[in-house]
Amino acid sequence: MKFLFEYRNPEKVAQYLDEITKTVTRPWKIMELCGGQTHSLVKNGLLALLPPSIQMVHGPGCPVCVTPLHLIDKAVYLAKEKKVILCSFGDMIRVPGSQGSLLEAKATGADVRILYSPLEAVKLAQQNPDREVVFFAVGFETTAPANALSVLHARQIGLTNYSILASHVLVPPAIDAVMADEASQIQGILAAGHVCTIMGVGEYDELAKRHQIPIVVTGFEPVDLLQGILMTIRQLEAGQAFVENQYSRVVHAEGNPEARRAIEEVFVVSDREWRGIGTIPQSGWEVKPNLASFDATAKFDVQIPQAPECADCIAGLVLKGIKKPVECSQFGKKCTPENPLGAPMVSSEGACAAYYHFADLA
Amino acid sequence: MCLAIPGQIKSIEYQYNGMVKMAKILFGGITKEASLDMVPHAQIGDYVLVHVGVAISVIDEEEALKTLSYLEEIGELDELVESAQIDRHGL
Numbered sequence: 001m002k003f004l005f006e007y008r009n010p011e012k013v014a015q016y017l018d019e020i021t022k023t024v025t026r027p028w029k030i031m032e033l034c035g036g037q038t039h040s041l042v043k044n045g046l047l048a049l050l051p052p053s054i055q056m057v058h059g060p061g062c063p064v065c066v067t068p069l070h071l072i073d074k075a076v077y078l079a080k081e082k083k084v085i086l087c088s089f090g091d092m093i094r095v096p097g098s099q100g101s102l103l104e105a106k107a108t109g110a111d112v113r114i115l116y117s118p119l120e121a122v123k124l125a126q127q128n129p130d131r132e133v134v135f136f137a138v139g140f141e142t143t144a145p146a147n148a149l150s151v152l153h154a155r156q157i158g159l160t161n162y163s164i165l166a167s168h169v170l171v172p173p174a175i176d177a178v179m180a181d182e183a184s185q186i187q188g189i190l191a192a193g194h195v196c197t198i199m200g201v202g203e204y205d206e207l208a209k210r211h212q213i214p215i216v217v218t219g220f221e222p223v224d225l226l227q228g229i230l231m232t233i234r235q236l237e238a239g240q241a242f243v244e245n246q247y248s249r250v251v252h253a254e255g256n257p258e259a260r261r262a263i264e265e266v267f268v269v270s271d272r273e274w275r276g277i278g279t280i281p282q283s284g285w286e287v288k289p290n291l292a293s294f295d296a297t298a299k300f301d302v303q304i305p306q307a308p309e310c311a312d313c314i315a316g317l318v319l320k321g322i323k324k325p326v327e328c329s330q331f332g333k334k335c336t337p338e339n340p341l342g343a344p345m346v347s348s349e350g351a352c353a354a355y356y357h358f359a360d361l362a
Numbered sequence: 363m364c365l366a367i368p369g370q371i372k373s374i375e376y377q378y379n380g381m382v383k384m385a386k387i388l389f390g391g392i393t394k395e396a397s398l399d400m401v402p403h404a405q406i407g408d409y410v411l412v413h414v415g416v417a418i419s420v421i422d423e424e425e426a427l428k429t430l431s432y433l434e435e436i437g438e439l440d441e442l443v444e445s446a447q448i449d450r451h452g453l
Contacts, residue, residue: 012430118415
């Protein structure tokens with residue numbers, strides 16, 4: 001596949017590993033923000049191939065992992081008690097809430113559907129005019145345009161039975177939260193290429209200056225990741241701290257203006273609770289009040305108690321890069337992808353699942 | 363979740379009475395439908411990056427090649443810096 005396979009070239013990978021080894025003179029701690037990058041680093045065995053002085057720390061960029069427990073409980077309640085057609089991405093359906101996952105709700109008769117795109121949910125609402133359709137809209141900035149577009153499409157065609165349960169989180173406030181935690185001690189950051197495809201790189205210039213840290217916007221294939229790491233190390237070794245764009249074939253400095261316009265039309269910035277991390281001010285998006293009829297939170301009255309998190313799960317420490325999955329006492333024991341205690345063991349982008357599936361490579 | 367795949371636009375059509383711009387996109391051997399609302403200037407034959415059924419960027423061929431030649435570029439750059447240093451130190 002063009003624009004994919006050439007960035008998996010083993011010879012190039014070897015050249016980059018060689019150049020990284022030649023460049024590095026002391027230990028550096030670099031965080032890759034996006035769970036997709038974590039997955040690629042682990043799956044391709046890159047962690048074991050990097051020189052030992054480079055420590056990759058896995059960041060909180062797994063939207064399914066940081067979606068709060070009470071929102072999952074709310075989704076389960078909507079599916080079971082309000083009898084809506086509840087749909088979402090496959091990973092989200094499998095994350096455990098306090099009353100089980102959406103998949104378990106489906107097993108007991110609730111109408112839960114796994115979809116590839118929120119636009120399919122709009123079609124579903126059109127085909128089922130006598131049913132309420134709710135899309136559990138999770139995601140970082142990358143996914144927000146698609147979720148916003150589903151609302152705009154639904155409004156355009158005059159649907160009254162479609163709404164989204166929004167769980168949208170933003171990367172820059174998460175960088176602030178990670179940098180503020182003294183235990184993390186991150187020295188360089190690989191920013192998430194697809195988030196920047198939408199948002200551009202402007203907000204990262206300010207972060208790089210304020211935290212005096214190199215930030216390299218990076219793609220997802222092995223050559224992309226190694227090039228991003230090399231760019232970060234070259235800055236660190238030279239005592240520099242600025243924003244570089246490794247993923248220039250996709251990311252433009254200004255982002256995608258159409259996508260940002262759709263986001264601005266549908267969402268407004270709000271405080272957000274991040275599962276395992278806590279509430280981060282101004283770190284998410286919620287549906288604007290003038291579109292309340294497309295907002296499941298406003299549309300359905302759901303009064304359910306806040307449930308406590310599983311005491312054995314250290315997801316918060318894993319998401320902030322303070323602990324590795326294998327440092328958890330339950331990893332691979334009580335907690336497995338088939339029977340997860342926490343979300344990072346569920347999502348393909350969760351660090352725990354990546355370490356579990358590719359244990360011999362991590 | 364933020365997974366996005368590059369594919370080539372094979373055809374473009376308008377749905378919902380022309381309100382929505384959709385395309386058939388070829389990914390390797392698989393064709394899937396995606397919205398072009400976020401990349402209004404994309405044409406048939408262009409490669410776009412698709413995330414959850416929405417094309418979010420047109421892939422820049424020239425930049426794609428630059429990434430692949432980065433090592434050569436920094437090699438030349440390092441040589442330049444080195445020769446400038448040698449000049450400065452009069453070695």
